[in-house]
Amino acid sequence: MATVQSDQLLTQFQPNEITPELARKRRSQFRIIFDRFTRNKVAVAGFVVLAVLLVAAVFAPIITGQTSTYDPPNDPNLSIALSGPIPGHPLGTDDLGRDELARMLFGGRVSLAVGILTALLTILIAVTVGSLAGYYGGWVDMVMMRVTDAFLSVPLLVVLFVLARTFSDGSVPSIVILIAAFEWPSVARVVRGEFLGLKEREFLLAARTLGANDLRLMVRHILPNAAGPIIVAATLVVGDAIITESVLSFFSFGVRPPTSSWGSMLNNSRDFISSDPLLLYLPGIAILITVLCFNLMGDGLRDALDPYMTER
């Protein structure tokens, strides 16, 4: 008697129970993240500025009519050196009379390339090391973390200078490899921490009791939940790498002429601070804005990618 009634109750009430979230239109995972990201106006602004900078950097050869990958037009004209803004050269010219706008665009191309490529390489190494160490624990973790510790014990700038002086040929890939070699350990620690935490979560235990193998657990279950911190770390690495590259270039250990980055342009313009301060301001502001935007975007992503969706 009682059983019948409550069974009846189950079918009568439950299927129609709609929580407010269920009442809404269905949104995809991407849409939810997008909506949350766009709520952070500052982060969106950062993203927009970065998009503009990226487009400008990508189309730099078309804008300036140059075909080389990284090298700016090299058309010295000493008669208009250090001119300041003049017709045809909206940002003026450098000490050799080359168009500053073109040099800024190509410099940005190099700086952004170094930043983004370094971040990609860093993430690749860090996710591999961090996920294996965090997931398997034990001696795998022990060995990998000791290696990470060793890298973290290195005085960063000192080693970079020494290695840049000896190993690097001043090309973009060599700089990328060099910086990534010392950026990955801290990110690997973040990834490891995420994996360590997530592998004890109940949903992972649940998946394990279903018979899911290690690969499935790591790739399908943990990684998507750890994506937030990893992506955020990546955006921070971009900023870090851009600054590090500029430091290397400023001390002449970075990219070598004719390739130039914002950092090496600053090195170049030091001596003209009084005669044409624009040459010093422009690359510095460009670095500042780019790194700032990456940091702002990273903060926005941090909130948007929170997997537990504590607030809608």
Next chain:
Amino acid sequence: MRRYLIRRVVQAVFMLFVMSIVFFTLLHLIPGGPDAVIGANNPHITPIQRAAIRHRFGLDQPVPIQYLSWLGNALHGDFGISFSNSLPVAQELAARIPATLELFLTALGFALIMAILLGVTAAVKQYSITDYLITVLSYIGISMPVFWFALLLQELFGVQLGLLPVFGRTAADTTSFTNLEIFEDYVVHLILPAIVLSLLFIATWSRFLRSSMLEVIKQDYIRTARMKGLGARQVFFRHALRNALIPLVTVVAISFGGIAGGAIITETIFAWPGLGRLFLVAVNFPDYPTLLAYLLFGAASVIFFNLVADILYGVIDPRIRYS
């Protein structure tokens, strides 16, 4: 706690030992290593002279033997002779340490005071204009290339306004100065480099403290403190700040470890006669014995201050102290 301490110290020493092998091997095996440098600036060098120099620096031995003899000497405080000026490396480094320490300690002390002030203010006045202003400034501080900031300050305060000296640790000639004037001279020379060096620390630490403070304020024990009837000041400084400072202390300690790399940029731009400049000269030469010593000094300071951070954490946090 004692067992833990011993374990950490043993680990640290071992790590330093590994670092020394890595660095030594790296510097001796690279193309353009010590061997190639000899006589690089002297095209007229004879093979006999060359062999003599190699012998003098021990470069005619196999690398492992070289390492062992270097290690033996290093343990006695002898890091070899500089390639550039033939002076003992240890002596060169020691001579430069006071200048770097002076700059570093001033900058870190200043940064700590500023970071606590700014971080706490921002947290107390969360979402106020002051908070936004501090947040914006710390973002800019984090995103700014330090050397560029240094150049701007030099230009503004040194060249345009002529307020502060932009090069060196003291005036060129201080013989006629009174004691007070000497002190003043030190101070004005310190201001710009210290501000530049502290910028990044202030920005990161204040942001760190702000978020750790906001995290602490949400905790149940803060509600307990308010429940007792304590005033806002006591709740904040007695109950919240103590908890928020614990993680900052370790962050600060770790920052000390970055002394070797951190000083390079500032010292170079402000012509500060410290370790960083010595290093830059050595890299450009390249002066391998000095580089090796400097790399190890850098690694040692990172490792040492990480150790200090761990120990401090245990000392400050009773949860760790008693377990």
Next chain:
Amino acid sequence: MTLPAATTARASATGAHLSIEDLVMHFPITQGIFIQRQIGAVRAVDGVSLSVKHGETLGLVGESGSGKSTIGRCLVRLYKPTSGHMYFGDQDLAEAEGQQLRMVRRRIQMVFQDPYASLNPRFTVGSLISEPMAIQRTASRAEIHTKTEELLERVGLNRRFIDRYPHEFSGGQRQRIAIARAISIEPEFIVADEPVSALDVSIRAQIINLMQRLQEQMGLTYLFISHDLSVVRHVAPRVAVMYLGKIMEIADRGDIYNEPLHPYTAALLSAVPVPNPRVEKQRKRIILKGDLPSPINIPSGCRFHTRCPLAQEICRQVEPPLEDKTGRSHFAACHFSDQVGPLTRTGSVQGLGTI
């Protein structure tokens, strides 16, 4: 380590579906500079034997730190036991590896405590429920969708919810999703680890009823782990009480609740508040002194003696065996089980200071 004759509990287990024998789960505590060596162990499960009959529910009761959840996790092999056997049919779960283990997991499933934590927030409801079928390949791709919709309705959810994410559901609905996932590959045995503890009071009955209905329909066997004695009494005809990694008492529901033969069971029962002021005002409580000892450092003799109101010298020295005290499969591990009845009637309130 020697274990008392707890194995006698097995004697009654004729037609047992699951039979655990001398299960031990110790988590090592290690220390060392370069090489980790073991300096001790958390003795979470310290020699447990029990059995569950086909189609029945065994309730496993205990406070936090008693090891009840560890047993559950050993059964689904989230942990590999330190020693002992877990016979499931003719298969020893403690030994199963690789392909064997995968096959076993098709037959034993688990429902976790917290439906907010046990569902991957990045998965849709459909992919959550169908994951076991995909992994175990019990259904073709085409069948999976239809089966998932059927499962949703079977646990009382609308089939239209298949593409939604867990965060859109209430706690009770999420636990239904978790149950749908557990039954999707038609297991024989379900380990339910505190399945209603994290739910709102008004929701619990829904989930309990659902689980009981599914048991009838599918012939499921449950190990129902809970700290809530009222709930366990409702769902489980046979109940085991754990304390510090060991079973203190195991008996049929009527026996264990009406005539507990272990002072710990009696104390637990007397501590449960009852929603009836008349009963509450007349009740005699057995207030235990002190706290649960650490599972790293388990007391000698009877592990309950440090808190037991009946403890004598012998309890400090001799560990009492888990033995049938009445001839009706009422097992208790106590030297003085005959004194538990009087204790229950008088209660005991430990002396406390006054203001």
Next chain:
Amino acid sequence: MARLLEVKDLKVQFKTREGPVHAVDGVTFHLDAGETLGIVGESGSGKSVTSLSILRLLPMPPAQLVNGTIIYQDKDLADLPESEMRAVRGREIAMIFQDPMTSLNPVLNIESQLIEPLQLHLNMSKNEARQRAIELLEAVGIPDAPRRLRAYPHQFSGGMRQRVMIAIAIAANPKLLIADEPTTALDVTVQAQILELIARLRRDLGTAVILITHDLGVVAGVTDRIIVMYAGKIAEEASTDELFANPRHPYTLGLLASIPHLDEAVTEDLQTIPGSPPDQLHPIAGCPFQPRCPFVLEKCKTYPPYMAVGPNHRAACWVDVTDPAEQERASKRGFIPFRQIRHGFAGESSPAGMSNA
């Protein structure tokens, strides 16, 4: 008895991005000196928010006291200046919280946390306070008090920490002790110890107590009067005996029927309350319980007034649930007439220690 506390039409909201969450929505109740009041409700019913707003301990923002008065003796706590409020906290009204693991400051030892209210409110010297602190620890049943005074919270078990918390709360002899789910995080045997302690302190000190819990069993033994909250509102209020003997709100009825009772015979099935507790971001117009209620009527779309349904018994429901005709109507929606637990209970099946011997 003297009126100690009178809460009138209290409304508390939390500002969120998507609009206000109506956490407490027009709550009115009172408390006499020395009385013990139970507030029962599920998560989100507003019981904890109510208690925290009495001492104004909610974080504001996002919380906001929208309306209502909280008269304590002759002061309205709702708009008392913060400085005067501090003199109430700890001195007049004290509170203990759910999670003893997080409610004590981890970096301060027990002594410094325990002597704070003594120095602050009773102007004791450090030495006097220390002496008193030892007495307090002994009073709450912490052995070896002088030594334990120096210890830090993490060196105590959960039950011991809750004892310390209670010692802190009663340090300045408050007239009202609010206990917000004080045993929810504890094991059942420790829960019994703590409830015993609260009951004893109340007897010895004559303190009024508000006991907040989701567990009907916890309030049954120790309270004089009970308020049942649902969706930020009071559903029913009655003396403890009356509430359990004669529940008049369908929610109370459902709650009592849906939990297994240790003192009753085991039944086949539990009666369920369908659906889930509501989301206070999107409150339902009218009675919040209507989507789950078997007695629901058309007029439930307007919120029912509190109706006196007996001496000291109020319920917010349009329906007389004791009316057999209404029960008959409700049974079509799955309602099972409430089990007659009040008229004695089957002695045979009632567990040990629970029969009226």
